Amino acid sequence: MTAGNMLIYVLIASLTTFFVRVLPFLVFQGGRPVPHFVSWTGKNLPRAAMAMLVVYCLKDVQFTALPSWLPAILASLVTVVLHVRYRKMVLSICGGTAVYMALLHIL
Amino acid sequence: MVFLVSAMIYPCVSQTLRKGSGNGLKSSGYLRKAFVASLPVMAGYVFLGIAYGIAMQARGFRTGWSVLISIVVYGGSLQFAMIDPMATLMPFLTFALLCLLIQARHLFYGLTMLEPYNRAGIYKPYLIFALSDETYSLVCNGAPQGVSAEKWFAAVSGFDQLWWVTGTVLGAVLGSVIPMQWLTGIDFSMTALFIVIMTEQTMDAVKMWKVGNCTLTDVLFAPLIGFLGTLGSLLLAGKESFLLFAMAIILVGFFVRYRTEERGKAA
Known part of the structure; x- marks a missing residue:
């Protein structure tokens, strides 16, 4: 990939992020009420987006090949269990990733 | 982007200037409080930043790109999510929509912070730019008593981003030192x-x-x-x-x- 392409990606990511963060300040100047659909979507969309991203991250897993799906599934489960049990973000991410890397190495 | 960078650097510079201009005690008060408040975020951000720096390195992106992205994009989940699309040359329009969808939750952080940030004067652009998930979790309950709210907000936001960029640099350096086969699966x-x-x-x-x-x-x-x-x-x-x-x-x-x-x- 070229540096020009990269710059465009970085620019898009930077501008969309700032746009989303600044939009409420532009739209709701002077205390205008927030439409219900907007607050409803905002409350629920993050959870749909995270589920989508999890699937996106696992898109290259091959469910016909054990060395591919077993580490992904087991490490995902370990991450969830660690998080439900201890609720420490760094621990859950470290633990899940360590299990994944170890399993890739063994299988 | 140039605007974003300058909007980001300005509060830090002006803080330093103020600190040196005889007002030392008062400014160090809010700075210290903001620093302490940002410590829990430091642990998470430095670690995640390291993971991000390493992941970018493992995908073949040089240190400069990781650091630039951590400075001008500054959004943890998007930064991770955009590694693969950048490497596989996703079409720009799909990419922009993906960014909007991942970042959509930030709309609602702004809604909470409308009133305090509208009163933040010169700091407002940076405060809005730097309103990440973790920073939101620190500022959403307001500034502590006895300090200038906008300065405390700015300092917390600045420290948080500093931890994120520090982690990114560390990860990028580590990623270029550690042999790649050790990093499989990172x-x-x-x-x-x-x-x-x-x-x-x-x-x-x-x-x-x-x-x-x-x-x-x-x-x-x-x-x-x-x-x-x-x-x-x-x-x-x-x-x-x-x-x-x-x-x-x-x-x-x-x-x-x-x-x-x-x-x-x-x-």
């Missing part, structure tokens, strides 16, 4: 991050359901349509373009669900 840290956020969100939603603030359908609808919509799109459309379909399915599903819910309330 990119799972991004998957784990999203799984953790999703678990956290689900635990909160289940808590709401248990105290009777919402129905079980409310708990399950969003993650299920996100999961099944994306999985279905992947199977039907294939790896190249499934995200676009998934996003469309999610938005249409949301609209239908919202309408049904409103109709149910009216009846």
